[in-house]
Amino acid sequence: MIHFECDYLEGAHPAILKRLIETNMEKTPGYGIDIYCEEARKKIRKACNCPDGEVFFLTGGTQTNATVIDAMVSRSEGVIAADSGHISTHEAGAIEASGHKVLVLPHDNGKLSANLIQQYIEKFYSIETHEHMVYPGMVYISHPTEYGTLYTKKELEEISLVCHRNEIPLYLDGARLGYALMAKDTDITLEVIAKNCDAFYIGGTKVGALFGEAVVFTKPNKIKHFFTIVKQHGALLAKGRLLGIQFDTLFDNNLYFAISKNAIEMADKLKGIFEEKGYKFFLKTPTNQQFIILENEKMKQLSEKVTFSFWETLDESHSVVRFATSWATSEEDIEELRKIL
Amino acid sequence: MIHFECDYLEGAHPAILKRLIETNMEKTPGYGIDIYCEEARKKIRKACNCPDGEVFFLTGGTQTNATVIDAMVSRSEGVIAADSGHISTHEAGAIEASGHKVLVLPHDNGKLSANLIQQYIEKFYSIETHEHMVYPGMVYISHPTEYGTLYTKKELEEISLVCHRNEIPLYLDGARLGYALMAKDTDITLEVIAKNCDAFYIGGTKVGALFGEAVVFTKPNKIKHFFTIVKQHGALLAKGRLLGIQFDTLFDNNLYFAISKNAIEMADKLKGIFEEKGYKFFLKTPTNQQFIILENEKMKQLSEKVTFSFWETLDESHSVVRFATSWATSEEDIEELRKIL
């Protein structure tokens, strides 16, 4: 059995484990004020070319989204997101549980457009009774999106412009950010993200860490008591250094980028094999997630030898399935897949 | 510099790291449905002699308290706790953030008494306007308490009786549970806890794990959609097996108990040294936390060579400080302390 159902099947990149072992019996203060967190913060600020950015480490994606949104969106406001956005679908109502409505817009292969956002906001303010409605108080995008697609620099800048013209923050969910940054032909770098977003997170869980997400607030002193809000959300890790050590390792010597590149290369090969074998794509993406159309019979057959995730029903006899590579996918996995197909 | 300021200064017990390394490149499904979690659940159910218990793994203590309380306490209800309880003081309002009032009662060295609880409930229902007030919907205790003290089996049974007579669940916060179970002369075992509580958690973060708390619901099928509530609280770890592996290791061959015992033995030696040197105790406890009275001048002096935590001001010239041992405290640490004192 080979596995392509998601990008968090293994533990951590060996370099991370090594550092955890080396530092294991050191005694450090808790809650993220240790030297490893400090070092990781420095490296991340540098990688983002955002010297004044504030960096916090949390444990998982839903937790990070709920905490950041709750901290940045006021009581009367909601968060604009694609209807395919992770916060709109797969976070068990975590955003609503802290009191905020998710204001959904239709996605285009997982993406929001600046135009659509602008139209939504304009329409909102044009409604006479808009004071009876939830104000748009943030825009949430994911990059890569849940469909593995990417924004271009121009698209991101346009969304950023719309946000800032309307005085609402732009927040980018980077659960799989490494795979976006290492995609071929992308013109979005960490620096571009830091320039255009008010907050974003660099995903660790899906890119080589045991767990962990690094939140960056690009403008300092914007959030009152964020540490306390993290604690309130149950998102403050006691042994905070575990997050510091992981991100320090990932941002040492560009490891984060190198291992992300592996996922992209493996995805390219995987795409090649499917193409070669004549499979149809529902969506071919520049990142580590590929969406293939399978006959249901074939799907059943295949699932005996390889894991993947069911995405959606296409028609009565066909389904869309997702294959994901990761930092850990090996040439052997790919070769094995070739044989199976 | 030697360190006694808390019991989560190091990483994990080496046996845990070893298992994490061995299993690192295995591919398992996420969110706690892997074989390691399954195995850990079995061992915990057995250790508790609670074959029908439901076991869930969460990451940290505040998160666990907020999630369990939110799942068990209804909209119109609050949770009774000692005013010294962790949820009353050091959780940044996490309980209130999910809508529940903490109903505080005065503590006796960190403990609640069955009598006080019964009186509170009786008084509540005797108030004509009690329907305008928050109903008592749960009792929260910690064992050991925040003061390092322990309930006796009789005390726990009495509290349990009061709870069940009044049809509200009893929840025990076991952040440092190992140190309670291994205390000398205690008659409270895991089995006793499982018999008397509706829910409790076995703390990993402070007892040898990198992180992790094992929640046990002692009666099956009581909580609707707990998995989803965990997710909603941002408390669902993607690579759930990390928790399974840690608890499987801790409950393998009684490791959890063995390493907890070390903390107790080291605490005994530490108490001995302070006694021998003529220090006054604010509170001498059977567990891993000891509370010493220091002259402020002495406190300052000492803090240059050893770390401890400031607990509270006793009078103008004296302070209460806390020394904590842990699974990782060594004879060398203790000897060094002797020299310093």
Next chain:
Amino acid sequence: MIHFECDYLEGAHPAILKRLIETNMEKTPGYGIDIYCEEARKKIRKACNCPDGEVFFLTGGTQTNATVIDAMVSRSEGVIAADSGHISTHEAGAIEASGHKVLVLPHDNGKLSANLIQQYIEKFYSIETHEHMVYPGMVYISHPTEYGTLYTKKELEEISLVCHRNEIPLYLDGARLGYALMAKDTDITLEVIAKNCDAFYIGGTKVGALFGEAVVFTKPNKIKHFFTIVKQHGALLAKGRLLGIQFDTLFDNNLYFAISKNAIEMADKLKGIFEEKGYKFFLKTPTNQQFIILENEKMKQLSEKVTFSFWETLDESHSVVRFATSWATSEEDIEELRKIL
């Protein structure tokens, strides 16, 4: 200037004012336990042929929706509603503010269909990761809908069946219920509603009262501490009898039905005038709200002599506007409108 912009322009039906004056200096206990509330409850239970129903009086619609939904929907659940539903749009996020996601389905002239609901629920449970999502925990419908349309008895029974087959409650928002009950050719009575819904409210604010909505839980003892949840939502009126007196008057001698009938008759005449004058309808409804298509120029002109509400833009040169009649609309108003048109 004549007014058709909404159905809550005036104070109360004179009979209500009269009763308020007569009873003004009586001294009664607060919070809804007075004889007027008791009497009103009896009359409502009788009118619904629901002898075991529990009746509570609240002040306004959004408040009632938020309180009832919060009381009936558990932490892990959301509420299914049409995307045009009042809770989906014009309640400023009140449902989310108490932690519940509104799960929107596309409306058909304001209505939900049993099929769509069943499909949604089936799809939800077929998704492998549905435990990461918000469970459907209630169905919310409004009758009349926000578009003035009505369910048939058959449609309501089908929705009820879907709900109960899936073990979730059905809740009906009757902000304008009188106008539904008095519509011509409707086969839905209060009794039919009580038989098919788990909870509903009989709107007073828009049907002759100064304010007030009567919530009916059709099955007794289902909601724990509802009184306290009302208080918690800031929805408990101190002088509760004001609500009792109003509903007692409305349900005395069928006043509620008689005055609702007036709105329907006036709406019929209003429809006749618009038809006669050759106006196009966006939606002609059996209740008190009518949706007319106006050229923008005409709309501007008209708005100098008559008030109505802008509903939506139809195309560049046309708009949809809403005319509402009410219990208070007079023949003179209608005649005046005829002259203006």
Next chain:
Amino acid sequence: MIHFECDYLEGAHPAILKRLIETNMEKTPGYGIDIYCEEARKKIRKACNCPDGEVFFLTGGTQTNATVIDAMVSRSEGVIAADSGHISTHEAGAIEASGHKVLVLPHDNGKLSANLIQQYIEKFYSIETHEHMVYPGMVYISHPTEYGTLYTKKELEEISLVCHRNEIPLYLDGARLGYALMAKDTDITLEVIAKNCDAFYIGGTKVGALFGEAVVFTKPNKIKHFFTIVKQHGALLAKGRLLGIQFDTLFDNNLYFAISKNAIEMADKLKGIFEEKGYKFFLKTPTNQQFIILENEKMKQLSEKVTFSFWETLDESHSVVRFATSWATSEEDIEELRKIL
């Protein structure tokens, strides 16, 4: 039977009913933007000598407290209140339900002291781990307090100073404000309150209105989208003019003050009678609530002829009870009481 159990036993002052009748069939826009609300706002701003103040009308006290606190207190903050404060005890957890902890301090006959508040805040910031705790984000006081007692101008100024030195708002609950303003020898006027508080409300429900509380924010443009937050809390009355008309009437020709004065005069007579008859006071207050000590036997006897509220048990054979006068208490009521005693 004569009634002294609370100050909201009757409907409204006849002048209010008169205005409601006169205006009943007028057609006005909803939600508080009508001319009556506008007029009432003007009068209130003038009475407070606070020309820039923002005035909103809500329906009841708990609702007002929950909405104002939620609007002014951020996510990481709680509200300091006396343990006897209405929000601490009798609001069914409404404050916590919107996510905020009530930080209780011991009361002195219902009052908080500036010193105690300052000490609490200083201690809070001195705690090393205060970032793990709920920040003090507001001070809540009631005037009169729940014990009928009053702050002096000096005390209020000191509390105000403490608040502003610590950059947190001061909020005053004036559910019975008229009875405070008309007390003899008080030096606190509406103007003094407006100068020292950031927000307060002028109670209508207990002072002559059918219902209604007028919130004053003394500094403009401090609260984002308050209207929307009111709506979100279910606190926006559709026929907002009902509140406008009531407060316009109350602040016309000083009616609010005149009718409040009646309660004080009647309370004075009531005190006189109890003194004369040799009863012991638990607390003799300058406002409309008086606390008498009764033997339990006597209490039972008395309760057959006069209503009052049980306050608390004093000892085995004695209870504390409360007698309240109001704007509606008559000389006849008092004379009747004299006869009974």
